[in-house]
Amino acid sequence: xxxxxxxxxxxxxxxxxxxxxxxxxxxxxxxxxxxxxxxxxxxxxxxxxxxxxxxxxxxxxxxxxxxxxxxxxxxxxxxxxxxxxxxxxxxxxxxxxxxxxxxxxxxxxxxxxxxxxxxxxxxxxxxxxxxxxxxxxxxxxxxxxxxxxxxxxxxxxxxxxxxxxxxxxxxxxxxxxxxxxxxxxxxxxxxxxxxxxxxxxxxxxxxxxxxxxxxx
Amino acid sequence: xxxxxxxxxxxxxxxxxxxxxxxxxxxxxxxxxxxxxxxxxxxxxxxxxxxxxxxxxxxxxxxxxxxxxxxxxxxxxxxxxxxxxxxxxxxxxxxxxxxxxxxxxxxxxxxxxxxxxxxxxxxxxxxxxxxxxxxxxxxxxxxxxxxxxxxxxxxxxxxxxxxxxxxxxxxxxxxxxxxxxxxxxxxxxxxxxxxxxxxxxxxxxxxxxxxxxxxx
Numbered sequence: 001x002x003x004x005x006x007x008x009x010x011x012x013x014x015x016x017x018x019x020x021x022x023x024x025x026x027x028x029x030x031x032x033x034x035x036x037x038x039x040x041x042x043x044x045x046x047x048x049x050x051x052x053x054x055x056x057x058x059x060x061x062x063x064x065x066x067x068x069x070x071x072x073x074x075x076x077x078x079x080x081x082x083x084x085x086x087x088x089x090x091x092x093x094x095x096x097x098x099x100x101x102x103x104x105x106x107x108x109x110x111x112x113x114x115x116x117x118x119x120x121x122x123x124x125x126x127x128x129x130x131x132x133x134x135x136x137x138x139x140x141x142x143x144x145x146x147x148x149x150x151x152x153x154x155x156x157x158x159x160x161x162x163x164x165x166x167x168x169x170x171x172x173x174x175x176x177x178x179x180x181x182x183x184x185x186x187x188x189x190x191x192x193x194x195x196x197x198x199x200x201x202x203x204x205x206x207x208x209x210x211x212x213x214x215x216x
Numbered sequence: 217x218x219x220x221x222x223x224x225x226x227x228x229x230x231x232x233x234x235x236x237x238x239x240x241x242x243x244x245x246x247x248x249x250x251x252x253x254x255x256x257x258x259x260x261x262x263x264x265x266x267x268x269x270x271x272x273x274x275x276x277x278x279x280x281x282x283x284x285x286x287x288x289x290x291x292x293x294x295x296x297x298x299x300x301x302x303x304x305x306x307x308x309x310x311x312x313x314x315x316x317x318x319x320x321x322x323x324x325x326x327x328x329x330x331x332x333x334x335x336x337x338x339x340x341x342x343x344x345x346x347x348x349x350x351x352x353x354x355x356x357x358x359x360x361x362x363x364x365x366x367x368x369x370x371x372x373x374x375x376x377x378x379x380x381x382x383x384x385x386x387x388x389x390x391x392x393x394x395x396x397x398x399x400x401x402x403x404x405x406x407x408x409x410x411x412x413x414x415x416x417x418x419x420x421x422x423x424x425x426x427x428x429x430x431x432x
Binding site: 020021024025047048049050051054083084087088144169170171172173174193194195196198199202 | 412
């Protein structure tokens with residue numbers, strides 16, 4: 001059987017799906033106090049999760065959006081904690097600004113050092129990232145330990161990221177790591193509670209990249 | 217400053233975090249009617265999303281777990297719709313059975329054909345997948361169009377997958393595509409409603425791989 005010849009065209013077009021999805025989100029989100037600048041991030045997080053509770057749990061440092069746009073427009077590095085976040089980021093959108101994506105967790109040097117120090121690779125990966133990506137965007141979608149280490153390094157005077165997108169998910173330390181992030185006076189996007197994850201971190205990075213494209 | 221020398225050991229160990237997380241899930245999940253065989257999948261989905269509502273929306277074909285374990289133990293292909301799903305699957309766990317992961321969406325032939333036919337790449341990718349992965353596991357974490365195409369091909373008599381893990385997420389067609397999947401008499405794992413996504417699909421595949429490891 002040749003499936004190619006039996007094609008019945010679908011009426012659903014990806015752009016139309018996205019547009020209609022955003023309309024539904026606008027209709028259903030109800031009251032909120034996000035600014036016009038913050039709302040596109042909330043909207044894209046809800047789009048990627050179909051979860052309004054998660055979307056409305058987002059919290060922004062006042063400078064977060066501008067700092068994120070600036071980091072992208074000036075071609076800064078984007079550092080992630082896991083490959084799922086790295087591959088979800090729309091490369092076409094950020095490459096034209098000169099941005100590159102790095103997850104150091106599989107870096108040979110990092111693997112070696114983690115083994116030698118007997119700590120998780122996500123911790124050592126953050127230590128390498130912070131030295132190599134001053135002013136960049138750190139997008140954490142999985143590991144509370146990565147975010148906690150990043151916070152610790154910043155408190156100790158490490159070179160500052162431009163924006164921290166912190167969405168560890170889970171039952172142990174995730175909520176706490178995000179609460180710690182909210183205490184920092186450094187641009188961040190995060191959320192209250194246990195939910196989060198790589199799709200959320202990806203949605204936030206991609207939403208900011210779209211804004212960077214549109215800003216003069 | 218040398219961050220390496222300033223290390224304060226964290227007390228959190230990844231295995232302990234996972235164990236404690238599973239305990240919390242057991243404590244908080246409340247009543248449900250999942251079998252002992254299905255529950256580890258539900259548990260891992262909740263672990264990866266911190267979302268009990270999502271976990272409890274899971275639906276299983278009666279043969280799903282056994283079919284999934286069989287597909288892994290016999291080294292069948294795992295076909296995904298997007299790279300985020302592919303990279304989230306624990307390769308070490310499945311490679312020892314001879315399983316390989318394929319997402320045809322970036323396949324040159326697929327890209328070319330999608331352009332020629334003016335349809336989405338995810339549709340053409342499923343057509344290629346179904347021909348090349350009989351008896352394999354199809355893990356869909358994103359595109360309703362991919363799942364709908366897969367269902368259409370199966371109804372037309374295409375070679376049958378061993379298991380379909382269907383978790384499209386979103387506001388347009390996602391729910392409907394999963395309802396269609398539930399009507400098929402073929403092993404599936406899916407959920408009711410809009411939620412889903414690549415982390416959920418990944419959690420389900422990894423949970424089954426762990427079960428395959430443990431089964432004689």
